Amino acid sequence: MDRERDIALTVNGASIAARVPVRRNLVDFLRDDLGLTGSHVGCEHGVCGMCTVRVDGSIVRGCLMLAVQANGATVETIEGLTKTGEIAALQSAFVERNAAQCGFCTPGMLVAAAELLRDNPAATRDEIRRFISGNYCRCTGYHAIVDAIEQAARARAGRK
Numbered sequence: 308m309d310r311e312r313d314i315a316l317t318v319n320g321a322s323i324a325a326r327v328p329v330r331r332n333l334v335d336f337l338r339d340d341l342g343l344t345g346s347h348v349g350c351e352h353g354v355c356g357m358c359t360v361r362v363d364g365s366i367v368r369g370c371l372m373l374a375v376q377a378n379g380a381t382v383e384t385i386e387g388l389t390k391t392g393e394i395a396a397l398q399s400a401f402v403e404r405n406a407a408q409c410g411f412c413t414p415g416m417l418v419a420a421a422e423l424l425r426d427n428p429a430a431t432r433d434e435i436r437r438f439i440s441g442n443y444c445r446c447t448g449y450h451a452i453v454d455a456i457e458q459a460a461r462a463r464a465g466r467k
Contacts, residue, residue, distance in 0.1 A: 309329075310328060310329055311326050311327060311328050311329065312326070312327060312329055312375045312378070313325070313326050314326075314327055314374060314375055314377065314378040315378060315379065316377050316378060316379060316380050316381070316382055317380070317381045317382065318337070318341060318343070318382045318383075318384070318387070319343070319382070319383060319384055319387030319390065320387065323341065325340060325374075327340070327374045327375060329373070329375055330373065331373065331374045331375075332369065332370050332371070332372065332373055332374065333358075333360065333362075333367075333369040333370075333372040333373065333374050333376070333377055333382070334346050334348055334358040334360070334369030334370050335348070335374075336374035336377075337360065337369065337382070337384060343384050343386050345384055345385035345386045345389075345414045346358050346359070346360050346369055346384055346385060346414055346415070346418075347411055347412075347414060347415065348370060349370075349411075349412075349443070350370075351370045352370070352371075353368040353370055353371040354441075354443070355412075355415075355442070355443040356368070356412070356415040356416070356419065356439075356441050356442030356443060357411065357412060357414075357415045357442075357443075358370045358415065359414070359415035359418045359419055359442065360382060360383065360384050360385075360418060361382070361383040361384075361388075361418060361421075361422070362377060362380050362381070362382050362383075363380050363381055364381075365422070366418055366419055383418075384414075384418075385414035385417060385418055388417070388418065388421060393421060394417050394418075394420075394421050396459040396462050396463060397417050397420050397421060397424070397455065397456065397459045398417065399459075400454075400455035400456070400458040400459040400462070401413065401417070401452075401455045403455070403458070404451045404452075404454045404455040405447075405451050406447055406451040406452045406454065406455040408446035408447055408451075409445070409446045411445075412442060412443060412444045412445075412446075415442050416439060416442050416444065416452055419438065419439055419441070419442050420435075420438075420439065420456045420459070423435065423438040423439070423456070424456070424459065424460055424463065428460060428463055428464060429460065429464065430456070430457075430460055432453055432457060435453050435456045435457060435460075436449065436453055439452065439453075439456070
């Protein structure tokens with residue numbers, strides 16, 4: 308039985324070819340094999356949202372997806388979203404609102420918030436709360452995070 312597979316995918320705009328163990332999850336592949344350590348490993352059960360990445364345009368839990376399942380896919384991590392500037396307004400708002408206290412949940416929160424604002428640029432506070440409810444934060448109580456996402460949404464819409 309072959310315990311490794313060849314995969315080819317695009318990660319943050321770069322073409323990647325690798326041979327990976329069939330049981331390696333995507334977040335471990337990104338962190339350990341590619342050195343992209345922005346996505347964190349938390350619960351390893353898909354509950355906490357620390358490992359959130361974007362695959363083919365939609366957020367997924369990197370701990371629940373195997374690297375071999377990403378064969379042929381386009382994967383974007385927090386590093387890629389930072390490099391393109393897509394999340395610059397969110398990052399600034401997180402700093403201004405003190406929404407990144409310990410920082411462990413921040414990459415997953417930012418990736419999730421980017422998807423929310425892409426799909427629903429005028430999200431209400433209740434919609435923001437519901438959308439990020441799958442991402443755990445032990446430090447902020449979520450108020451600062453909701454404030455930051457709302458601030459970024461208003462900035463994009465040109466509202467104060």
